Amino acid sequence: MIVLAAVAVLLPFAAAFIGMIFGPTISHLLTPLARRLRRSVPPGAANGRARTLARRLPANGPALVAVLPVAASTVLAAVVAVAQWQHPRPRTGTLTVVRTGGIPFGLSLEVDGTAAVVALLVCCVALAVQIYSVAYMRDDPRYSSYAAFVSLFTAAMLLVVLSGDLLALYVGWEVMGVCSYFLIGHYWHDRATSRAAVKAFLVTRLGDVGFLFGIFVLGLAAHSFEIGTVLGRVPSMSHTTLVAGTLLLLCGLAGKSAQFPLHTWLPDAMAGPTPVSALIHAATMVAAGVYVVARLYPAFLFAPAALAVLGVMAAISMLGAALAALAQDDLKRVLAYSTISQLAYMGGGLAVGTRDGALFHLLAHGAFKALLFLGAGCVIVAVGSNMLSAMGGLRHTMPVTFWSMTVGFAALAGVPPASGFFSKDTILSQAWHATRPEHTQAWFASTPLNSGVQRLTVSVPSVPTWTAWLVLAAGLLTAAVTAAYATRTWLVAFFGERRSATGAGEATGLMRWPVAVLAVPALVIGFLGLGSDELRPELGMTLVSLLFVVAGAGAVFLVWNRDPALDPVRLLGPARPFLRDGFRLDAVYDVLVVRPLVALAEMVVHTDERAVDAAVVGTGRGTRRLGGLLRRTENGNPQTYISGVLAGVVLIVLAVVVLT
Amino acid sequence: MHLVYPVVIAAVLFSVGVYGVLARRNAILVLMSVELMLNAVNLNLVVFDMRWADRLHGGQVLTLFVIVLAAAEVGLGLALVLLIYRNRQTVDVDRLRTLHEDREEGARQ
Incomplete structure (x- = not known):
């Protein structure tokens, strides 16, 4: 096997x-x-x-x-x-x-x-x-x-x-x-693209450094790098080691899974080809961070401080990215911010203690986000532009893409039969459970932690209640905002009047079929969770979250229905450019990190040129000048040379005689 | 015979040679001065060979070597001087300065 x-x-x-x-x-x-x-x-x-x-x-x-x-x-x-x-x-x-x-x-x-x-x-x-x-x-x-x-x-x-x-x-x-x-x-060859690539590389690298040291901390504490052994020795590690190790691992999660402080690379990464975005956003890269935390989850369970940090990070990313997604003009950037937001759901799920719920959402998200990105690729090829303002009325010309992406958007927004509904509600229900600590304690104690080698049935400290409340509140608000932007994108892209002059037709078969096939798991993967107690949505929380979803989607629909030719996001007014730029976080990082670093680099270059290089060049120049003095004596007359030799010999002889 | 006389004569001869090499302008006279120095050395060699009187007479042997070398050197030197004269119509050492350092070029580097 x-x-x-x-x-x-x-x-x-x-x-x-x-x-x-x-x-x-x-x-x-x-x-x-x-x-x-x-x-x-x-x-x-x-x-x-x-x-x-x-x-x-x-x-x-x-x-x-x-x-x-x-x-x-x-x-x-x-x-x-x-x-x-x-x-x-x-x-x-x-x-x-x-x-x-x-x-x-x-x-x-x-x-x-x-x-x-x-x-x-x-x-x-x-x-x-x-x-x-x-x-x-x-x-x-x-x-x-x-x-x-x-x-x-x-x-x-x-x-x-x-x-x-x-x-x-x-x-x-x-x-x-x-x-x-x-x-x-x-x-x-496009400057913006290569910059986006470098940005993605550097920002994720920042997280990776923490990740590597997190591995070292856990590995050294366990005297082994084997995952099963490390997890088996978690209960015997000191609390400080665990908190340090897990917080460092969280750096890696923030970098790779694009969570709040290090998420800025993901929207820019849209500069790559659309299938690559699908790959990065759905199954690889961003999923890796969440997956690794889920894999090493026992270590996190014993370090509630790290889980609290993860919860705060997830809450901020969740709501912030959803709001930013609402204001985007570029279809791919809408999806990019929605990825950050959905990954934050997984992070929030991990923070409130539902590892399986997070992985369930990871699977559902992988299916529907791949579907959405590949569908977006079809739309972009057909329209010839990434901009939502160039799309519209595509449901007649691209029926397969339209229906597939409808499933995708329904899953993203959490509309009942689609997969996202089940997985999101699992996380929200578990967050609700986690707000009652005595229940959490019992649940943890009764859940054998699958450590790979040996099974642990140790009672562990519970997640702080406020983290659960924070995740729950952010999750519900985000559900509304997510429904709003999913509805808005869906309406603007596929309904209303056609805005592009080009004859937008359906994409070729090789592009259409993967999208259509992915719609099946995006629709039905949620039902797989019905077999497990933990993953089954609960009625109360389902109704509450559906209320939020309907509120978000309904508001957008009502605004759009008043004038289908206009983008419903116009109501955001002056806040829109601010949200579109991702809360101007790039500008903040520019002032706080990039510019000081560039200034430091310039200072280093200056020192190098003015001090180190100058010393080397100066030595060379001085030697040459000294050589110029000696060159004066080279007048071409051998008799002068020999006179010099003789004078030297006499001097040496005199010196020897006098000194000895 | 006291050793001082020949040694002093050799020293004087050598000094005359050195003076000639350093001060004469005529290349042929410079060559002759070199011969003077060589012969001063020869004189020393012979004198000290007599003084130490070793079985192999190394001083005298070396003297023969020096004489042969001097002959070869003069042959070569005179040939050079003749060629220089043929090319430049002068054997004035002071005016043969093609080997001098080009100051302008040196300043530019």
Whole structure:
């Protein structure tokens, strides 16, 4: 079983290298084959589609290398998930243990229920993105490297999900960081894009430093980097160690999952190709932060201070990002801010103690956000612009995309049958439970913490009540705002009058089908939670949150209905530009961080030029001047030279005589 | 015979040679002055060979070497002087200054 998981990780990894190096070569090799295939298809109008398929598909080497391994990985991940479902027990496998002189670390995989399900989600989304990209990036000259990086990205995320060792996990974590840099900066010739890529890289790196040190703190305290062992030794660690370690890990979560202080890279990352946004936002990168915290959750349970910090971070990100999403003009930026907001729901779920609820929302969000982004890609290709002001009335011309994205928006807003409704209400219900501490205590005590190796049934300190209240209040308000912006985007993009002059038609099949297929999990994944007590929505909280959703969506609908030609967000008035710029946080960071750093860098450069360089150059110049003095004596007359030699000899002899 | 006489004569000869090398302008006279110095050395070698009287007579042997060397050196030197004269119509050492340092270029670097 573990071998299958390992192969699932290695396949996209190999595909990345093969695609990068041999992709175009494979195209060349396949071209004659494709020609023969085309000839074998009998001519005729009925076979037009088959001939198109025969002409396009087999000759595209990079696409084959990109899609087939991920498809195989998806199958393997599905097999692993099914096996895990039938016989739920953690399975581990170690390739080798690397002796470092200090604490050894192992190249090992560990599959448990959550890991198997998340791995399956990653593979499915990656497969959808790869298939979609074949059409979306068809005319891109660097499609080969693009597809390779997407494969590498997938492999890295699978490594993060399945790794049984903290350091191996960190390797995947960092590879994802660098892949996101390359993919966001795919259109690097555009200045804004390359800046966005650098920003994403640097901001996530800031969090990664904390993450690495968090790993060190936990690993050194446990004398092992193996996740199962670390979690098993959590109860024996000192409280200070745990709080320090988990807070440092939270830095990594804030960076990768784009939570409040470090979230600013995510909206800018929209500069990359749309399928990459889908990949980053749905299944990889941003999910990694939440997933790792969920993986190491026992450590967090024993450090309620870290959970309180996570709760505050999540509450701020949740509401702030939702408000910012409301005011955006760019379809992709709306989705980007909604990602921050939805990830904050997961963070809030973790903060109030519902690990399964957070992971449930992670799965649901992965499905519907991939759907929304890929659908947005179809819309953007059809309209030729990212701007919502250029869209409108698309429901007639793009029916498949319209209905799929309707499901996606319903899931995002939390409208009942869709997945987001169930997962969001789980988190809100659990937050409500967590506001009553005696209940929390009992729940924690009765829940055996799945530590991988041994099962802990230790009573742990409870999450502070105020954190739960904060998460609950922010969650309910955000539900209203989320419904508002989802409705607004949906109405402005698909209803009203057509605003773009170009003939917006439905996207090609390769782009349309992944979107349509993703609509199925986005719709039904919520029902999977009905089997578990913890994940079943509760009536009271459901009604309250539905009230908020209806209020948010209804308000926007009423405003829009008054004049469908205008954007309902106009009511925000002067606050709109402020919200659109994400609370001007970029400007604040510019003043607080960027400018002082740039000033410091300039000072260093100045010192380097004026002090260090000047000393070196000055030495050279001085030596040359001294040499110029000596050069005067070189007049070309050998007799003078010899006179000098003689004088020197006499002086030396005199000196020797006098001094001895 | 006292050792002082030949040594003083050798010193005087050498000094005359040094003076000639440093002060004469005519290249041929400079060469001759070099010969004077060499012969001063030869005189010393012979005198001290007599004084120490070792079995192999190293001083005298070395003197023969120096004479041969001096002959070769004069041959080469005179050839150079002749060539210089043929090219420049002068053997004045003071005016042969092609090896001097170019001050302008040095300042520019």
